[in-house]
Amino acid sequence: MSAFSAVRIPFPAVVAARSAGEKPSSHFLCSPAAAPGIHSSPLRSPRLGHPPLAVSSDVLSSQKPLGSNSSPSYQAVISRDEALELYEDMVLGRFFEDMCAQMYYRGKMFGFVHLYNGQEAVSTGFIKLLETRDSVVSTYRDHVHALSKGVPARAVMAELFGKATGCCRGQGGSMHMFSEPHNLLGGFAFIGEGIPVATGAAFSSKYRYEVLKQAKPDGLDVTVAFFGDGTCNNGQFFECLNMAQLWKLPIVFVVENNLWAIGMSHVRATSDPEIWKKGPAFGMPGVHVDGMDVLKVREVAMEAIARARNGEGPTVVECETYRFRGHSLADPDELRNADEKSHYAARDPIVGLKKYVLEKNLASESELKATEKKIDDIIEEAVEFADSSPLPPRSQLLENVFADPKGFGIGPDGKYRCEDPKFTEGTAQV
Amino acid sequence: MAAALQTAALLSASPNLIDPQRYRVGLSARSLIGRRGSIFVVRSDGRTSGFFNAKSRSGNFITNAVATKADASTSSTASKPGHELLLFEALREGLEEEMDRDPHVCVMGEDVGHYGGSYKVTKGLATKYGDLRVLDTPIAENSFTGMGIGAAMTGLRPIVEGMNMGFLLLAFNQISNNCGMLHYTSGGQFKIPIVIRGPGGVGRQLGAEHSQRLESYFQSIPGLQMVACSTPYNAKGLMKAAIRSENPVVLFEHVLLYNLKERIPDEEYVLCLEEAEMVRPGEHVTILTYSRMRYHVMQAVKTLVNKGYDPEVIDIRSLKPFDLYTIGNSVKKTHRVLIVEECMRTGGIGSSLRAAIIDNFWDYLDAPIMCLSSQDVPTPYAGTLEEWTVVQPAQIVAAVEQLCQ
Numbered sequence: 001m002s003a004f005s006a007v008r009i010p011f012p013a014v015v016a017a018r019s020a021g022e023k024p025s026s027h028f029l030c031s032p033a034a035a036p037g038i039h040s041s042p043l044r045s046p047r048l049g050h051p052p053l054a055v056s057s058d059v060l061s062s063q064k065p066l067g068s069n070s071s072p073s074y075q076a077v078i079s080r081d082e083a084l085e086l087y088e089d090m091v092l093g094r095f096f097e098d099m100c101a102q103m104y105y106r107g108k109m110f111g112f113v114h115l116y117n118g119q120e121a122v123s124t125g126f127i128k129l130l131e132t133r134d135s136v137v138s139t140y141r142d143h144v145h146a147l148s149k150g151v152p153a154r155a156v157m158a159e160l161f162g163k164a165t166g167c168c169r170g171q172g173g174s175m176h177m178f179s180e181p182h183n184l185l186g187g188f189a190f191i192g193e194g195i196p197v198a199t200g201a202a203f204s205s206k207y208r209y210e211v212l213k214q215a216k217p218d219g220l221d222v223t224v225a226f227f228g229d230g231t232c233n234n235g236q237f238f239e240c241l242n243m244a245q246l247w248k249l250p251i252v253f254v255v256e257n258n259l260w261a262i263g264m265s266h267v268r269a270t271s272d273p274e275i276w277k278k279g280p281a282f283g284m285p286g287v288h289v290d291g292m293d294v295l296k297v298r299e300v301a302m303e304a305i306a307r308a309r310n311g312e313g314p315t316v317v318e319c320e321t322y323r324f325r326g327h328s329l330a331d332p333d334e335l336r337n338a339d340e341k342s343h344y345a346a347r348d349p350i351v352g353l354k355k356y357v358l359e360k361n362l363a364s365e366s367e368l369k370a371t372e373k374k375i376d377d378i379i380e381e382a383v384e385f386a387d388s389s390p391l392p393p394r395s396q397l398l399e400n401v402f403a404d405p406k407g408f409g410i411g412p413d414g415k416y417r418c419e420d421p422k423f424t425e426g427t428a429q430v
Numbered sequence: 431m432a433a434a435l436q437t438a439a440l441l442s443a444s445p446n447l448i449d450p451q452r453y454r455v456g457l458s459a460r461s462l463i464g465r466r467g468s469i470f471v472v473r474s475d476g477r478t479s480g481f482f483n484a485k486s487r488s489g490n491f492i493t494n495a496v497a498t499k500a501d502a503s504t505s506s507t508a509s510k511p512g513h514e515l516l517l518f519e520a521l522r523e524g525l526e527e528e529m530d531r532d533p534h535v536c537v538m539g540e541d542v543g544h545y546g547g548s549y550k551v552t553k554g555l556a557t558k559y560g561d562l563r564v565l566d567t568p569i570a571e572n573s574f575t576g577m578g579i580g581a582a583m584t585g586l587r588p589i590v591e592g593m594n595m596g597f598l599l600l601a602f603n604q605i606s607n608n609c610g611m612l613h614y615t616s617g618g619q620f621k622i623p624i625v626i627r628g629p630g631g632v633g634r635q636l637g638a639e640h641s642q643r644l645e646s647y648f649q650s651i652p653g654l655q656m657v658a659c660s661t662p663y664n665a666k667g668l669m670k671a672a673i674r675s676e677n678p679v680v681l682f683e684h685v686l687l688y689n690l691k692e693r694i695p696d697e698e699y700v701l702c703l704e705e706a707e708m709v710r711p712g713e714h715v716t717i718l719t720y721s722r723m724r725y726h727v728m729q730a731v732k733t734l735v736n737k738g739y740d741p742e743v744i745d746i747r748s749l750k751p752f753d754l755y756t757i758g759n760s761v762k763k764t765h766r767v768l769i770v771e772e773c774m775r776t777g778g779i780g781s782s783l784r785a786a787i788i789d790n791f792w793d794y795l796d797a798p799i800m801c802l803s804s805q806d807v808p809t810p811y812a813g814t815l816e817e818w819t820v821v822q823p824a825q826i827v828a829a830v831e832q833l834c835q
Contacts, residue, residue: 135584168617178616185583185620186612193603196573200580203565207586211562212533239573246568400618403676407655409704409751412758412790416704417751 078295083353083362084371086294089128090120090350091375093144096153097325099379100143100160104329108387109160113174116144118292118324121349122256123148125297125319126224129305135183135223137198140175141256142187145226151179157382163389170392171400191227192236195253198225199240202249202314219309220250227254230261232275241282241316250308252301253279255318256291262327263335279316291319292347295356322347397426512695518688520662521551521627524669525589527698529559532587535673538565538578539591539628548593549629549688575601575626579608582624587673595630595682596642609678610651625672627681631722631772632809632820634686641809641816643773645749648680649782656749657703658682658721662692664747667701675703682749684722706753712742715830716760718783719770720746723821727770730826739830749779752786758794761787765796766833770821775803800829 078086097115104113116123127136127148138145146156151167159166160174167179175189185201188194205221208214231237232255244251255275259266267273279286289300297319304315322344326333357363402408405418408430422428515523529535537552543566546553556564567574571592578588592598598605609622632641645656655677659665665683672679709724710731719727724745734741742760746752761767767787769780780801787799802821810816
């Protein structure tokens with residue numbers, strides 16, 4: 001058990017002190033979990049001697065230990081359709097990743113492949129609340145974010161197979177998933193580099209509204225940036241929190257805290273391991289949520305996304321989650337101890353949702369089975385599609401280096417080099 | 431001496447454009463290099479108070495520069511077509527025209543807004559277009575460059591200013607991984623129509639970190655175009671072309687060229703990003719150069735002409751890709767090539783240019799290509815040492831004499 005978890009689990013109920021006039025139900029205005037009896041101030045009262053406090057979450061204030069197997073007792077209202085949608089999306093993510101592992105070991109895909117198993121509640125909890133016009137920025141662990149955003153499984157699988165039918169024509173690969181029609185902006189393989197890009201997308205959203213005067217009857221386009229606990233020690237995280245709050249950009253920073261940055265335990269890397277606290281430090285709400293519970297994630301996400309959409313600015317959401325596999329398929333996963341793994345395995349988000357759905361009679365066992373069967377078929381079809389798809393032709397090599405191929409310059413003959421048939425064939429030396 | 435030489439080079443380079451009687455470059459400054467540099471001023475009265483502290487004296491700077499320009503132009507130039515301006519004003523004019531033309535064009539960077547830019551390229555634009563279109567960012571190069579890329583991916587056409595080009599080393603990851611590669615890795619789905627620009631090059635005793643030539647670092651990034659401006663005319667035309675390009679473009683400006691004056695057309699023009707500029711046609715040797723070294727070359731050319739040589743001078747302008755047509759035609763004519771650059775010898779633009787010429791025009795060469803580059807040393811602070819670091823006109827004269835033996 002990591003120290004981080006140990007800090008958080010034993011708390012008894014923390015009573016949030018709320019100022020009059022604030023919505024009492026808001027996650028964003030609860031007290032910090034520092035200790036019982038410490039009173040928080042409302043977020044917008046910076047005159048107090050301590051910084052604005054925001055947090056979290058009924059996870060912390062719950063009397064139940066996080067590891068409890070009892071079903072969630074809060075009253076998150078979801079409809080049957082919503083429950084089935086969430087279940088389907090999480091199962092899609094899980095089955096897809098399991099299939100990736102198989103295909104990797106069968107030599108169908110190569111390179112670094114980072115699987116999302118265990119973290120599905122975060123992707124599903126957030127992305128299923130987004131519209132097509134909203135943007136998602138992901139990391140190297142991006143397959144499932146792509147799937148949740150609506151990129152077809154066959155296009156993601158074909159990309160992993162390095163095929164021309166992949167969502168990036170085989171030019172991106174596992175860590176560089178993009179889809180323009182779905183506003184999936186990547187797929188960023190280096191730590192932290194996606195956060196500024198996400199901030200830029202949020203800036204565009206504000207710019208379209210304020211400068212270009214594009215009407216937004218339904219609110220601003222929202223950008224959700226996903227990244228891990230390791231990234232939260234990187235400067236780009238802090239720089240972008242500052243800029244996003246400074247300009248009140250419509251963005252949600254979602255920390256998928258799975259406690260490990262490859263082999264670096266979060267508590268060994270971070271002076272104050274409670275990442276959500278960094279939100280208030282920059283003047284924005286910080287929220288902590290149980291990232292193994294899709295309904296809790298969804299509840300927090302709903303409010304954070306609404307804030308962004310209404311122009312109220314950014315939010316940091318720290319989702320405590322866990323990856324059930326190694327860092328990548330190349331990681332033997334020998335470092336993390338068995339107790340920790342089994343602790344989180346017992347909180348499998350898919351099992352948890354299934355239990356909830358059945359207890360609340362939102363759907364029957366056979367309906368959930370039918371969903372699983374449907375996903376099985378989709379994954380099978382995706383593999384068949386990927387396997388039978390053509391490899392990228394040579395002619396593709398020099399396409400897309402430049403949006404305007406004049407960037408290859410002018411040749412000795414005075415013509416643009418891209419006019420040379422060898423460029424179309426992909427055989428030119430560049 | 432070093433300073434006098436540089437001044438002369440600067441002023442004599444475009445004989446039609448700059449009147450050395452009226453414009454002297456201030457040289458004696460010892461003052462105030464702030465954390466992020468200062469402003470170099472041309473004055474008409476020949477006074478030698480060259481550097482102003484940018485922070486505290488920006489108001490003075492503007493007044494003087496404008497007044498200077500007005501005085502100078504009334505007598506001799508009022509009746510000529512076109513209008514006369516300084517290089518930084520030409521950049522600003524190009525920027526403003528594009529911002530007028532397309533509301534998606536926006537500017538972001540350190541002190542580009544209220545302060546008007548460290549070299550005043552964006553002066554007044556925040557007042558005209560608002561704080562969001564001319565966005566003052568915190569000092570966070572990596573993140574605001576990345577933000578520009580994210581904005582470009584989602585429909586805007588940002589111009590990101592590096593207050594000094596050297597600072598963009600902090601944004602190298604974003605420039606390389608995202609500017610350069612993202613269009614490709616996304617399978618062509620996302621375009622990055624961004625311009626990254628700013629002052630670089632060896633100034634006057636700015637010290638090693640503020641004297642960098644990043645073109646050599648950036649040149650192997652795929653998917654990125656690089657241009658260097660050297661005159662007010664090409665500065666404006668290249669700025670406009672870079673903004674209109676669908677590709678990410680790095681526009682290199684030089685700290686010592688911002689106050690060059692030139693008469694440019696009143697009517698709108700846009701230059702070709704990929705084309706080199708014929709500066710002086712000649713027969714005996716091809717001299718390829720760019721940015722500030724153009725003026726060292728032109729000073730050397732005066733001496734060379736007096737000695738009976740007829741060199742051809744080409745400002746390559748496009749640092750990536752090279753204009754192989756203009757360069758090749760010249761090589762085919764003169765059969766001799768001298769490259770003069772300010773960036774470092776190892777892995778510099780000159781090295782790549784030499785390789786490209788050997789690959790494409792070997793058969794036309796009658797002599798080994800010579801390349802004069804800066805020494806592979808961190809640019810020293812002391813004026814004498816700094817002078818010995820970069821190529822001087824006398825070296826250019828000697829190299830041509832050797833080539834043409």
